[in-house]
Amino acid sequence: MRKSAPLLGALALAAGAAALGFARSARSGTKEALQPPEPGLLEDLVAANRILSEEGVVDGFGHVSARHPRDPSRFLLARSMAPGLVTADDIMEFGLDGAALDRRGRALYTERFIHSEIYKAYPEISAVVHSHSPSIIPFGVTTVPLRPIYHMSSFLGAGVPVFEIRDAGGPTTDMLIRSAELGAALAQKVGGSAVVLMRGHGNVVVGQSVRQVVFRAIYTEINAKLQSEAMRLGEGEVTFLSDDEAANARRTNDAVLNRPWELWKRRALGPD
Amino acid sequence: MRKSAPLLGALALAAGAAALGFARSARSGTKEALQPPEPGLLEDLVAANRILSEEGVVDGFGHVSARHPRDPSRFLLARSMAPGLVTADDIMEFGLDGAALDRRGRALYTERFIHSEIYKAYPEISAVVHSHSPSIIPFGVTTVPLRPIYHMSSFLGAGVPVFEIRDAGGPTTDMLIRSAELGAALAQKVGGSAVVLMRGHGNVVVGQSVRQVVFRAIYTEINAKLQSEAMRLGEGEVTFLSDDEAANARRTNDAVLNRPWELWKRRALGPD
Amino acid sequence: MRKSAPLLGALALAAGAAALGFARSARSGTKEALQPPEPGLLEDLVAANRILSEEGVVDGFGHVSARHPRDPSRFLLARSMAPGLVTADDIMEFGLDGAALDRRGRALYTERFIHSEIYKAYPEISAVVHSHSPSIIPFGVTTVPLRPIYHMSSFLGAGVPVFEIRDAGGPTTDMLIRSAELGAALAQKVGGSAVVLMRGHGNVVVGQSVRQVVFRAIYTEINAKLQSEAMRLGEGEVTFLSDDEAANARRTNDAVLNRPWELWKRRALGPD
Amino acid sequence: MRKSAPLLGALALAAGAAALGFARSARSGTKEALQPPEPGLLEDLVAANRILSEEGVVDGFGHVSARHPRDPSRFLLARSMAPGLVTADDIMEFGLDGAALDRRGRALYTERFIHSEIYKAYPEISAVVHSHSPSIIPFGVTTVPLRPIYHMSSFLGAGVPVFEIRDAGGPTTDMLIRSAELGAALAQKVGGSAVVLMRGHGNVVVGQSVRQVVFRAIYTEINAKLQSEAMRLGEGEVTFLSDDEAANARRTNDAVLNRPWELWKRRALGPD
Secondary structure: OOOOOOOOOHHHHHHHHHHOOOOOOOOOOOOOOOOOOOHHHHHHHHHHHHHHHHOOOOOOOOEEEEEOOOOOOEEEEEOOOOHHHOOHHHEEEEEOOOOEOOOOOOOOOOOHHHHHHHHHHOOOOOEEEEEOOHHHHHHHOOOOOOOOOOHHHHHHHHOOOEEOHHHHHOOOOOOOOOOHHHHHHHHHHHOOOOEEEEOOOEEEEEEOOHHHHHHHHHHHHHHHHHHHHHHHHOOOOOOOOOHHHHHHHHHHHHOOOHHHHHHHHHHHHOOO | OOOOOOOOOHHHHHHHHHHOOOOOOOOOOOOOOOOOOOHHHHHHHHHHHHHHHHOOOOOOOOEEEEEOOOOOOEEEEEOOOOHHHOOHHHEEEEEOOOOEOOOOOOOOOOOHHHHHHHHHHOOOOOEEEEEOOHHHHHHHOOOOOOOOOOHHHHHHHHOOOEEOHHHHHOOOOOOOOOOHHHHHHHHHHHOOOOEEEEOOOEEEEEEOOHHHHHHHHHHHHHHHHHHHHHHHHOOOOOOOOOHHHHHHHHHHHHOOOHHHHHHHHHHHHOOO | OOOOOOOOOHHHHHHHHHHOOOOOOOOOOOOOOOOOOOHHHHHHHHHHHHHHHHOOOOOOOOEEEEEOOOOOOEEEEEOOOOHHHOOHHHEEEEEOOOOEOOOOOOOOOOOHHHHHHHHHHOOOOOEEEEEOOHHHHHHHOOOOOOOOOOHHHHHHHHOOOEEOHHHHHOOOOOOOOOOHHHHHHHHHHHOOOOEEEEOOOEEEEEEOOHHHHHHHHHHHHHHHHHHHHHHHHOOOOOOOOOHHHHHHHHHHHHOOOHHHHHHHHHHHHOOO | OOOOOOOOOHHHHHHHHHHOOOOOOOOOOOOOOOOOOOHHHHHHHHHHHHHHHHOOOOOOOOEEEEEOOOOOOEEEEEOOOOHHHOOHHHEEEEEOOOOEOOOOOOOOOOOHHHHHHHHHHOOOOOEEEEEOOHHHHHHHOOOOOOOOOOHHHHHHHHOOOEEOHHHHHOOOOOOOOOOHHHHHHHHHHHOOOOEEEEOOOEEEEEEOOHHHHHHHHHHHHHHHHHHHHHHHHOOOOOOOOOHHHHHHHHHHHHOOOHHHHHHHHHHHHOOO
16 A cells, blocks of 8 residues: 555546546436535545555445535445545445435445434534444453543543444344444434444444544544553553543644644655 | 565466466376466465465465366465465466375475365365464464454354364374375364364465455454454453354355455555 | 655755754844754754654654754754654754744644753753653553663663643643643653653653654653563563663663664665 | 665675675684685575564664684674664674674674674574564563464474573673673573573574574564463463474474575565
8 A cells, every 4th residue: 555656636536526427417316416525525535545544444344434515415435445445536425315326336335324324413523434443343342441541532532332233233133234224323322422333343433524533533543552551551540531631632633633644644645 | 575566467377377287288197188277266366375475364384275166176276485475387286185286396385285185075165275373373272262253254153163283193293284184184173164273383264265265364363363352351251243143244244355355465466 | 654765965954954044144032143953963853753753653743852952042843743744844943932933934833842841951951752652651541660671771760750731730631731831840750761651641752862862762662562561471570670780771772872773764764 | 674675686795705804815813814605694694684674573783693604613793783784795704702803993793792602602503693572572571481382483392591691790780791701601591492581681592594593583573472462362371382392393394494584585675
């Protein structure tokens, strides 16, 4: 991944806009003409896919989406593929029912309902990551709550619920959020949290922008690793951020999201 | 490994076919003419060697084989060398007795009997990986069973037996499966499992295709690491996939093997 | 980061000197003309930023500074950005009040008071690193003291205090050292130590040169990781360096700082 | 390190031979003319330095030497520098008193007496590695013996003593083997072992060839990591190789040292 040349120039974005069908005036099954999202958003979404792969949050599986900035009833998500290989051409548009607006035969992520149902339930959420972020898996299968060990992961201070798919889908699922119903059950767990763990599966991270949700996904992974280590070192006695500290640090971090973003983007995509 | 240029073009495959002796109409000691396997299989097998090395499942040791698609009594395996350096030219053909069909002086893996005896005993198995996958070593030397901690490793739900070479080979082996007899004893442990651990040595992973066996070998390594972490975090209390969940997730995963494969291949071999 | 070409030639240094305003004879708000630091210092400070990023001590956050060699009341520090992207052009100059001497609209690190207050309190300190060095985070949130497990980290023998921001800033900070007052409280913890941990945040490492402080920051991270491992392996029973051994090894190491520096620089910046 | 072009062509070897003074017919202070070692040995020794760095056994510190194949009273060792940067030009020749035979102002490793005293005491040893191999540090500061967890590290079956420098050098050393006396005390610990741990410092690995000692140094690091993990997983109950298994596997491995060597060399030095 590290050698990949930048793929996000104007040309690629134009191609991406075409792929999304924005050049056409209308499409079957929807009433409104498709309008391209801001070029910056498309660029950020592609970079988010590559960054999450480079930083080890996603592997061949996992996905990241963004709500359409001018139509809150739509969102952008790649076709079914490894995030580390996504280019602008691979970004598709979906409605809040999880249906592709211009599918053209492309394969879809089975679990797109994670995104659609969260966007449906929470108007303030504009970006969603689903991953099998390795260090969080142990927290999803034990009763140890994930808590903010340092200021970088202060967004965890709002609580990290665990979604047990057996409660919503019964004892014989394949663990996937493969329907709107399961997506709605998962969305209900989000509440005011930034992260929900999925038992035996992974997590969902939500935010108000692509850069914020990437920041949160990466520091959730790091927090899990460091918390696990600290709990062993301290034999369970660990000082976490207080609620006030977490709330204040969260506000502070939201003002500096671009600082690590530039580094992650360079690592994932090379120099501009 | 990361800098290696693609080695799998048509030319290299042609060379590989020649190396396997497919251009000749017959060879001594066998009755049938050698026919080249599908180019895609040879390409996948070379990629599998490189991917397993790049992803840390194998190091200088370990090997991956595929049953010949048109002659179930033969299988393809590299000459004795580090998997991370294998090219199509290095792939040889073997019979189910572990003998090379066209050796031409090349060094052979001592443990090729792992492959031959498994293919002999299980007609439904078409690909085999043997490795010293680091995170599984601790599970082979303790009594803690390897179990599926998340859906990606749901194939572990069929059980992961441990092969103790002292049972079959006595107390003074060099740990290697260096005979058909030891290979048969190991093969007997496989049964319906996807993975068998070898005490003080490594593991064997089996599958129905090269892509499936690579998927399983990689997620076995990841599962071992995450399970070990979870058992410490939860002080032994861990919720694993149920048998039903594992069986269902296994079927689901088998339909998306190509998604991570494309990523792994890019990492190991660079852009096409 | 690994692919970055050398950025530190004479040209870049000249540009850096210009960026610092050294070409001008005076600047508003200070009485003395700015004189450029030795080219070698500027080069080392840029390399220090890149090395700390490459070696995993800093990520998108963290910073490293050097006291001005000819004016102890000033110090050099990058503008607010990821250390892994810093070039000579990004280095700015600050007074001991934490104010930029020639700001020109550039964003500043909120926590520059860590540096200014340490330089103010300790004339013998000439270089400071602040980081969220991952392996030290668990030691900051438990009561286990960080101690020198081997000679490379013998500088820890002088003791590693933990700074609790609640003591100085009350229960509702955002964890950051965002004022001279908090910086002074943190500086007071330094005393004769090379490292101070900051609860729920990271650490501060001090030294008499850029190369020494980078050495200490890197081996603090490594020591934390190895000590944590050793305490588990030995169930708490670990033989650390004695005070005498630590003091002697510290002197020895200070004579060979250039040996690892050349390696780290090559890794971070490529061949000269 | 990964990008470094091959440095070991005939030209570089010729330069290395010249650097060693082999072109001269005699040199002051020794009676015999210097004769160059086999080109292959010099090439292997340079590769060993780079491999140990790339594989994480050494960092900026540590060293590897080889006994001169035609004069057992001399050995080859780099000048004082990071192993990851060593080229043929940097290899020097030493006598068994630890003195450089043709110093020409070059800086020497303080701890060259580790090598000289081991070569003096054990005629059968032809290669020595000293490192701060990270995963072995915890075993040197606790009472847990390092034992062979799998066949790759079967050479550990001969026992892994721990050298306590306080026994030989008293309570106030700087931890370094900075004299022939300390070197002799350390050498005495070797006996029939392949590895000796040095408390609070690192280890020494010995072998009969450069390739064997590199193999042992790398698998000592891996064994330490896996053993530590296994002891936690099994709560102390771990099945190690028996003495017979270890002895037999050791003989087997010694016949396949070239297999991983080719991989490690490619990783460290690129394609030939």
